[in-house]
Every structure is written in C-alpha cells, then in structure tokens.
Amino acid sequence: xxxxxxxxxxxxxxxxxxxxxxxxHEFDSSKFGMWLFLVTEILIxxxxxxxxxxxxxxxxxxxxxxxxxxxxxxxxxxxxVLLTSSLTMALAVGYAQxxxxxxxxLMLLITLACAAIFMVVKYFEYTHKFHLGIFPAGFxxxxxxxxxxxxxxxxxxxxxxxxHGIHVLIGMILIGWVIFRNNRGDxxxxxFTPVELVGLFWHLVDLIWIFLFPLLYLIG
Amino acid sequence: xxxSENHEHHEHHLTPIPVLVKTxxxxxxxxxxxxxxxxxxxxxxxxxxxxxxxxxxxGLVMMIFMGLRWDNLSxxxxxxxxxxxxxxxxxxxxxxxxxxxxxxxxxxxxxxVMEDKGDPNILRNxxxxxIAQGKxxxxxxxxxxxxxxxxxxxxGAAALNPKPRNFVEGKWQRGGSxxxxxxxxxxxxxxxxxxxxxxxxxxxxxxxxxxxxxNDNNPDDTEADLKAAGLLGGGKKEKKTPAxxxxxxxxxxxxxxxxxxxxxxxxxxxxxxAKLYNAYCAQCHGGQGQGAQVxxxxxxxxxxxxxRTFKGSxxxxxxxxxxxxxxxxxxxxxxxxxxxxGFTKGEWTDLYAYARSLAR
Numbered sequence: 001x002x003x004x005x006x007x008x009x010x011x012x013x014x015x016x017x018x019x020x021x022x023x024x025h026e027f028d029s030s031k032f033g034m035w036l037f038l039v040t041e042i043l044i045x046x047x048x049x050x051x052x053x054x055x056x057x058x059x060x061x062x063x064x065x066x067x068x069x070x071x072x073x074x075x076x077x078x079x080x081v082l083l084t085s086s087l088t089m090a091l092a093v094g095y096a097q098x099x100x101x102x103x104x105x106l107m108l109l110i111t112l113a114c115a116a117i118f119m120v121v122k123y124f125e126y127t128h129k130f131h132l133g134i135f136p137a138g139f140x141x142x143x144x145x146x147x148x149x150x151x152x153x154x155x156x157x158x159x160x161x162x163x164h165g166i167h168v169l170i171g172m173i174l175i176g177w178v179i180f181r182n183n184r185g186d187x188x189x190x191x192f193t194p195v196e197l198v199g200l201f202w203h204l205v206d207l208i209w210i211f212l213f214p215l216l217y218l219i220g
Numbered sequence: 221x222x223x224s225e226n227h228e229h230h231e232h233h234l235t236p237i238p239v240l241v242k243t244x245x246x247x248x249x250x251x252x253x254x255x256x257x258x259x260x261x262x263x264x265x266x267x268x269x270x271x272x273x274x275x276x277x278x279g280l281v282m283m284i285f286m287g288l289r290w291d292n293l294s295x296x297x298x299x300x301x302x303x304x305x306x307x308x309x310x311x312x313x314x315x316x317x318x319x320x321x322x323x324x325x326x327x328x329x330x331x332x333v334m335e336d337k338g339d340p341n342i343l344r345n346x347x348x349x350x351i352a353q354g355k356x357x358x359x360x361x362x363x364x365x366x367x368x369x370x371x372x373x374x375x376g377a378a379a380l381n382p383k384p385r386n387f388v389e390g391k392w393q394r395g396g397s398x399x400x401x402x403x404x405x406x407x408x409x410x411x412x413x414x415x416x417x418x419x420x421x422x423x424x425x426x427x428x429x430x431x432x433x434x435n436d437n438n439p440d441d442t443e444a445d446l447k448a449a450g451l452l453g454g455g456k457k458e459k460k461t462p463a464x465x466x467x468x469x470x471x472x473x474x475x476x477x478x479x480x481x482x483x484x485x486x487x488x489x490x491x492x493x494a495k496l497y498n499a500y501c502a503q504c505h506g507g508q509g510q511g512a513q514v515x516x517x518x519x520x521x522x523x524x525x526x527x528r529t530f531k532g533s534x535x536x537x538x539x540x541x542x543x544x545x546x547x548x549x550x551x552x553x554x555x556x557x558x559x560x561x562g563f564t565k566g567e568w569t570d571l572y573a574y575a576r577s578l579a580r
Binding site for chain 2: 024027028031032035036038039042043046047049050053054057058072076079080083084086087089090091094097098189199200203206207210211213214215218219
C-alpha cells in the first residue's frame with residue numbers, strides 16, 4: 001500500500017494532501033470551492049444591483065442628472081484596462097499550464113500593472129468628486145444637481161465602486177503572491193492551482209465592472 | 221499505484237492563445253458598441269441594450285477566460301444558479317415597483333358621485349329599456365330647447381342662435397351614429413351644454429337611443445366612429461381624475477399624524493387664532509401648516525387628499541388678509557378646500573395672524 005507515501009507533484013514541491021485521490025482531484029475540488037466563493041460574490045453585488053435598479057426606477061430624473069457627473073472617458077478607459085488585465089490573466093494561466101515560467105511572470109506583472117492603473121484612475125475620479133462635495137449619504141454637500149434624490153445615486157456609486165475597488169486591491173495582493181511563488185518555481189504544468197484560482201477571482205472582478213460601467217456611467 | 225495515478229486520464233484543457241486574444245478583441249469591440257449606443261437616446265431601451273451587451277461580454281469572459289466552456293457541470297451549475305437567483309431577486313423586487321399604482325390626488329366634488337360603470341360597447345346598442353329611460357330624461361332635460369316632439373321647437377329655442385337641432389329632420393352636424401351623438405351630449409357644442417357631469421354614461425346613451433327614435437334613418441356606428449371614441453382599442457382614452465363627494469372625504473379623512481408643537485413655539489396655542497386654526501384647519505393643513513399630508517381616502521380607486529404647506533412661495537394667499545379671508549371663506553371649489561363662514565371680524569384677524577405665524 002502507498003497510503004503513507006508522500007504524493008509530491010512532479011517537478012514541484014507541492015504535496016497532494018492524502019485525502020485527495022490525485023493531483024487532478026485536488027485541482028478540481030479547489031476550483032469547485034473557488035466557484036462557490038464566486039457565487040457568493042455575485043450574490044453580494046446582486047443586492048447592490050437590485051438597490052440601484054429600484055432607486056433608478058423610483059427617481060429616474062435624479063439618476064439621469066447625477067450620472068452625468070461621472071466621467072465617461074475615465075470609466076471607458078478603466079473598462080479597457082480591466083479587459084486587458086483579464087486577457088493577460090488568462091494568458092498567465094495558459095502559460096503556467098504550458099510550464100512557461102517567464103511568460104507567466106510577465107503576464108502576471110502586466111495584470112498587476114493594469115490593476116494599478118485602474119486604481120489610479122479611480123483615485124482621480126474619487127478625489128474630483130470629493131473636491132466637489134460629492135460624498136456618500138449624509139456627507140453630501142454638492143449643490144450642482146437640483147434633484148433632491150441625487151445623493152442616493154452617489155451613495156450607491158461609492159458603495160458599488162468602493163466594494164469593487166476593494167476587490168481590485170485584494171486581487172492585486174493575490175497576484176503579487178502568485179508572482180512571488182511563480183518566481184520561486186512553485187508552478188508547472190502539473191501544479192498551477194493558485195494561478196488558476198487567482199485568475200478566476202480576477203476575472204470576476206472584471207465581470208462585475210462589465211456590469212457596473214454601463215449601469216453607472218452610461219445609463220444612470 | 222502511487223505517482224503514476226497523479227496525472228493519468230485527466231489532462232488540463234489548454235485554451236489556445238489565439239482564442240484568448242480573439243476573445244479580448246471581441247470584448248473591446250463590444251465595449252466600443254456599448255459606449256456608442258449610450259449616446260443614442262433610447263429611453264427605456266437603453267437599459268436593456270446596455271445590459272444585453274454586458275451579458276454577452278460576461279458570457280465571453282466566463283466561457284473563454286474562465287474556461288467554463290470546458291469545465292465540469294457542477295461548476296457551471298453553481299455559477300449560473302447565482303445569476304438566476306440575482307435575476308429572481310431583481311424581478312420580484314422590481315415587480316413591486318412596476319405594478320404598484322401611483323397615489324393620485326383626488327378631486328372632491330360637491331355632489332354625490334354616481335356609480336358610473338356603464339360600458340359604452342354594450343350601451344351603444346339600443347334596447348327598449350334604454351329608450352324608455354331616455355324618454356324620461358329627455359323630457360326633463362331636453363324638451364325646453366329641442367321640444368317634446370324633437371322638432372327643435374321648445375320654449376327656449378326662440379332665444380337661441382343657432383337653433384336647436386331638429387331630430388325629426390335627421391340632419392347631423394357631428395354625426396348621427398350612437399357614439400357620435402353620445403359625444404355631443406357629453407361635451408355639448410355651440411349653445412348646447414355638455415351633460416358629462418350631470419348624467420351617467422348609461423343615462424346619456426339612453427337619451428341617444430330615445431332621440432334616435434325621432435327619425436328612422438339615423439346612421440349606425442362605423443368603424444371610424446368607434447375608433448374615434450376609443451372603443452376599438454388604440455384610440456383616445458379619457459383619463460378621469462377620481463372624484464369623491466366632500467362628505468365621503470371628511471368621513472374618511474385620517475387623523476393628522478405628527479402634529480407636535482415645538483417646545484419653543486412662538487405661537488400661543490391658547491390664543492383664539494390658534495384655537496380656530498386647530499378646530500377648522502389643522503385636520504387638513506397639519507398643526508404647523510406644514511401641509512403635504514396625504515390622507516388616504518380609499519384604495520379603489522387609490523385616492524388621497526394632499527394639502528400644500530403654508531410656507532414659501534406656494535402660499536402667497538396667506539400674505540394678504542383680504543385674499544386670505546376670501547379664500548378661506550369661499551373655499552376652493554373642485555380643489556377639496558371647503559369654505560368656512562360665520563367668523564367675526566376679530567376672529568378672522570386672529571386666525572389670519574395665526575396662519576401668518578405658521579407661514580413664517
């Protein structure tokens with residue numbers, strides 16, 4: 001029997017825990033766990049989307065006026081930046097699967113750079129709003145929109161983009177961790193689970209933005 | 221057993237690099253489209269269009285970038301169930317918004333409102349009952365001008381120019397079909413008054429059918445007549461403000477809520493003006509003249525009485541005593557503000573002063 005034998009994945013230091021039948025079984029289980037986590041993420045944002053849609057339906061005029069305060073160009077740039085990062089993330093996973101360590105690192109670095117660009121653009125958008133007195137909820141002092149319900153739009157805007165921004169930051173930390181481990185030589189075609197899972201998380205961040213951008217910036 | 225088991229049978233799916241790049245190009249293309257479409261004024265369609273494009277993009281990212289297309293069933297089921305539940309969440313919550321009727325202000329009228337549920341599509345066909353009913357109404361309401369024989373020779377006809385219609389001749393200026401005649405009776409024309417408020421739909425159609433008995437050759441409804449009357453669907457539809465009689469309004473009026481006098485009120489609640497105000501005005505206008513109270517009067521039709529605040533530009537009538545007295549004593553007919561009378565000059569002055577202090 002080989003029950004007590006360590007199942008080291010070929011070419012890596014990774015040991016497949018004994019409760020898994022095989023490395024693939026471990027990979028499959030980890031990924032299923034990740035997908036379940038992503039389900040909860042979608043439900044969290046789903047609640048915010050519902051709130052937005054309801055208030056938009058109640059106060060269409062205020063939302064229309066308020067959404068014009070958002071910078072469409074910056075939003076569009078951030079969309080392209082995130083889509084690019086999604087491509088490089090998918091490429092990083094693809095190269096990791098092909099044991100191309102250097103290309104994997106390069107792609108992950110580009111992804112990280114895109115995430116940073118996204119946050120910088122977001123920073124400029126937020127500070128511009130703060131400068132005008134556009135804050136969430138009771139801190140709102142902006143006088144430029146006459147509709148009394150406009151602050152509701154901005155509360156939702158800050159809540160939705162803020163929560164999304166937190167996800168971007170967490171994604172950056174995770175990508176940095178994966179870069180570090182990839183450089184250390186932890187991954188090859190037989191074991192790349194962390195790259196794959198961080199990739200899934202990162203694509204979800206992109207997915208959320210795909211809905212946030214038209215909803216907040218384009219329709220209002 | 222052992223190592224060899226680790227990577228037998230199962231091979232990770234390798235997505236070709238060009239497929240990833242092409243997917244990216246498609247995503248950028250869709251982004252350009254969605255931004256472009258947003259500059260076109262589409263109204264409600266804008267939301268659907270944007271969400272449709274976003275869903276395609278979402279599908280591409282999930283299927284290709286996240287590899288769901290080649291992934292196992294459980295992962296697919298898990299993630300799609302999330303979207304299904306979000307859609308259920310959106311639909312059930314939004315349904316409350318879509319299907320809830322607005323609260324519309326109600327007109328309070330001085331007369332008992334008659335139940336008017338007459339269906340024109342039934343009533344426009346003559347029956348003996350309608351003709352008999354019409355005869356009674358005709359003799360009360362119409363003979364004074366049109367004459368009891370329908371010859372346009374009633375006692376009032378002499379003073380009228382143009383002369384009242386002679387129904388026996390059967391010449392019609394506005395169409396002689398039932399729905400056209402109904403329209404004329406409802407809204408009146410030239411010297412003839414409209415009877416929309418005086419007679420119910422059924423009563424007006426009854427008169428129509430009686431008048432038609434004066435001449436055998438009156439035309440029937442054509443499709444165009446029905447369409448103009450909105451009886452075929454797609455035509456104009458009369459939207460009526462729900463109306464209720466004053467008595468019913470007062471009966472149903474809810475107690476004003478949140479009538480709390482501030483602790484440091486400059487007003488003296490013991491004064492005569494305040495007493496008059498609280499006795500006659502506060503029920504609708506609120507203890508502080510804040511107005512905007514919605515007193516629900518009923519749910520079918522959904523109706524409510526709204527009063528405006530005294531404060532600000534909307535209540536300039538509070539700024540002048542003679543205007544104030546005139547409006548308060550006469551009321552605002554049709555706007556559910558009843559008139560108040562019988563105050564002495566001193567009482568008017570006090571009430572006015574109190575209302576002014578609330579308006580400030």
